[in-house]
Amino acid sequence: MADTTTQAAATAPDARADRKAARLARQIDAFAKSHGGTAEGQLAHIARGTVRVALVGANGEWGTLVAPSMEIAEKAAELAGLTLHDDFDGELAAKVRTGPYEWSRMAGIQLGGPSNN
Numbered sequence: 001m002a003d004t005t006t007q008a009a010a011t012a013p014d015a016r017a018d019r020k021a022a023r024l025a026r027q028i029d030a031f032a033k034s035h036g037g038t039a040e041g042q043l044a045h046i047a048r049g050t051v052r053v054a055l056v057g058a059n060g061e062w063g064t065l066v067a068p069s070m071e072i073a074e075k076a077a078e079l080a081g082l083t084l085h086d087d088f089d090g091e092l093a094a095k096v097r098t099g100p101y102e103w104s105r106m107a108g109i110q111l112g113g114p115s116n117n
Helices: 002-034 070-080 091-095 100-111
Strands: 039-047 050-057 062-067 083-085
Touching: 002 039, 002 050, 002 062, 002 070, 039 070, 039 091, 050 070, 062 070
Parallel strands: 039 083
Antiparallel strands: 039 050, 050 062
8 A cells, every 4th residue: 555655646746847937838839829820949057956938939039938847847848849049049049030129129228228127
């Protein structure tokens, strides 16, 4: 009996991680569908084990999601069929389309443009 209890306790975190990966994969799919049908991405550690999933849609729109671990982020990317890049530069960065808001924000910090709040 103790063996089945131990086994159930060991699979509980795996099941939870699988559900989190599936939820993140659905969010990636939704992003891709609303931005040209496909997306590419890059995974990067941000803090205390959390991982940023940077996404670039086929239309150049971009966004980010956060995963609780690299394993969950990788599994979600695999489930969603996300093409991953090692770095967010070069080919992937060239696909990002920025608009007036981003440009005014980048210049605004230095030139008296819109504030952060």
